[in-house]
Amino acid sequence: MDYRETPPPPSLDGFVAAIWTLDVGGAPGDSVEHQAVPDGCIELIRRHTGRSLWRSEQPSLFVTGLALRPAALRFSGDARFTGIRLWPWGWHALGGDRCADFADDWRAVAEDSPLAALLTDDGAQLPGLIAAFSGHAQSPIDAIRHVDSVGALALGSGLAPRRLQRIFARETGMAPRSYLRLLRFREAVAGVQSDAPGLADTAAASGYADQAHMTREFRALGGLSPGTARRRAAGPFVPAPDEPPPDG
Structure with a gap:
């Protein structure tokens, strides 16, 4: 592939x-x-x-x-x-x-x-x-790509929490915290496929409490371990293995 x-x-x-x-x-x-x-x-x-x-x-x-x-x-x-x-x-x-x-x-x-x-x-x-x-203004919630918490987004955007909730419901169909969880996972998937020295470093850089927290999120959102993503993933695509790989 x-x-x-x-x-x-x-x-x-x-x-x-x-x-x-x-x-x-x-x-x-x-x-x-x-x-x-x-x-x-x-x-x-x-x-x-x-x-x-x-x-x-x-x-x-x-x-x-x-x-x-x-x-x-x-x-x-x-x-x-x-x-x-x-x-x-x-x-x-x-x-x-x-x-x-x-x-x-x-x-x-x-x-x-x-x-x-x-x-x-x-x-x-x-x-x-x-x-x-051309001519489209950026969404006020686009800043969520660059923050690590909903509180930081509210502070940076100047929008009240309830206003943020309404915008996220309209734009994503979910709460800001739930969407931020997807972005954190996205960053971690990219991190484990990069030249980062170790999974613990990737977990910290992606905003997880520790490597175990990142591993739980990989299994919950991706159905795989970080080690599997590191070995097999290409972007967001993971080939189905012939046999279950060892955990990582």
Whole structure:
């Protein structure tokens, strides 16, 4: 599996988390199982070739909602994808459906939708994305990506706790603390795949009380251990192992 991720330019910061490609790299007759773990984002995805299934057969253009638990995926070996990873408020700025209405699920996107034009077959996503978000103000809750507590978000944004609760309910369908938990897990997943010296250091850098706390969250949100993510994950995708790996 060849997974590649490109960070957005500064003009898209606060709307787009990443642009990514995935090439399963097998034969058309192969059936490859993967697991995708939560990352606090909405995924607008075009499948260029092959087949993909998550609970049911997916069309060539679809969007996945906020994941609250791992998703069991199946791809044909020749499947190839391009995806745009959007912050929930970025998704809503594009006129997308309410996040609360399709958490842990996916929806088809019509080919004549303005969203379809953002995922072209030639891979030139940036001009269309920049144009789509031109003139949109950043959400006041985007600062949650840079704080370690809801209290810090309230202080930095100047918004009262009840106001924050209402905005998060509208933008994510969950409480600020619950969404912050997803972001902490997202940071930890990236950390264990990096060159960080040890899992204890990653736990501390991600805001967990200790390594044991991080391990519990990995199992609760990702269905795997940090050690498994370190060995097997590519971005948010984890190949299904032939046999259970040792814990880590």
